[in-house]
Amino acid sequence: MLKKLEIDALKADIASIDAMLTSRTADDDPIGHFQYSARRDELLSSLQRIGNAPETHAEVGLFFGGAPVQGARGIYADFAGQVLDDYQALVSKRYCSREIGQLGTRGPVPQSGNSQLMITGTLRGSFGFVLEEAGSNNEILETPLMEVVEEISEILSRVGAEDETIFDEAASILDERTLVTLKQFFQKLDDGGATLRVVQGAHDFLLDRQSISxxxxxxxxxxxxxxxxxxxxTLFLLPDSRRFDFYIPNDDGxxxxxxxxxxxxVIRQLEGQPEIGQAPIDARSIPQxxxxxxxxxxEIRERNRAPRKVHTLIRLVNRADVT
Structure with missing residues (x-):
């Protein structure tokens, strides 16, 4: 089960037991009070253990609701297959963009084999699927694919947000190939009359019919x-928030x-890349x-809106003298 869902289930069980313990005392029901207290201690121990366990591999839960779903019984196979295929394509294209740079407008997606997710379970309460990173789950550090799945979750949550600024943040990291797949993804959800809840890491959000449309x-x-x-x-970097300010002198002074x-x-450049002989870069020294x-x-263009521009720092070339 997804870590967040396990934690939520344990908290719900603890709250239920707390209510029972409040309604009775050790004097009124000594055996029952002892059993419930012992069970509560077990749940608290499990909650602490699961909460402290590191998340290092990609894992996401996709819950579908609406027209394609028949209660907790099931979901139409053609709809689920097509939407899951689009989701996998989003992950693969974003993974490729991060690993090798700008993705070509056509042709196979490079390194797609390294970004494969597996269906490892189904979820009730509407109907959903657990998708996990293929391969070993014994990683010590977060895998690149986990970071990609987190980015996809952020994109999906932002494109349906009412706040235009939040949508612009999502649009700023999309490339043309990913945009095509994203169009297909939301078209299938909308035409199918579906809703989608995404649970991944700290993300837990619902795309209702209005958000999807x-x-x-x-x-x-x-x-x-x-x-x-x-x-x-002159460059100022905030690596933790992944933001930058860049000051360029012009002819007017x-x-x-x-x-x-x-x-x-750029984050990799800051951390250093020994495989290509690049030492770490201290972000505090950069403005010097x-x-x-x-x-x-x-440049982002939409109908009935003025074009707007967003900037992304993609490479630190070298230090340079002011000319």
Whole structure:
């Protein structure tokens, strides 16, 4: 079972036992009070053990509701197969984008074998599936695929949010291939009259019919165009929040400020990559001198909205002298 669902179930059982213990005392029912107290201690111990267990591999629960689902009995096979296939494609394309950079507009998705998820269980209460990372679950550190599944959860939660700013954050990390699959994903959910609850790590959110229709309309109307440019200027990084500010001097002696998100490739540069002979970079030292960097500027266009641009820092090229 998913860690969050296990924790929620244990907390519910503890709350139920607490209510029973409140309604009786050791004097009124000594045997019952002892048994319930012992059971409560067992549940608390399990809760602590599960809560302290690290999450290092990809795992997600997808609960479907609405027209394709017949209570707790089951879900239409053609609908479930198509939506799960689209979800896997989202994960594979995002994984490829993170690992090798910009994904080509056509052709096979490289390294798709490294991003495969397995169906390891079904979930009741509507009808859902547990998807887990293929391979060993004995990793000590978080796997790259776990980080990708977390990103997909964030994207799905944001594209259906009423706040346009939250939607823009999701649009800023999409590439063209992922956008195509995302359109198919929400179209199938919307046409099928479905709802979707996603449980993954700390994420637990519901895409209801209104959210799915909104997400579909936004994604269908979305067009993106990328341009990568090399700049020289003063850079300020916040690695934990993955944000940056970049100051570029212009001909008038003023400074142009670019703000945006930091790519995973830059995070790797900061951490160091011994396999290519690159030492770690202290983010606190970066503002001490000018840097030459690559920034991807994405123009997002939607119907009935003015075009807007979002920036992503994709590479630290090298330190540079001010010219």
């Amino acid at each position: 909104l997400a579909r309309a936004r994604i269908q109307a979305l067009e993106i165009e990328d341009q990568t440019t090399t700049y020289t200027g 003023l400074r142009v400020i670019m703000k945006g998100t930091v790519s995973q490739a 001198g000018p840097w030459r960097v690559e920034i991807r500027t994405r």
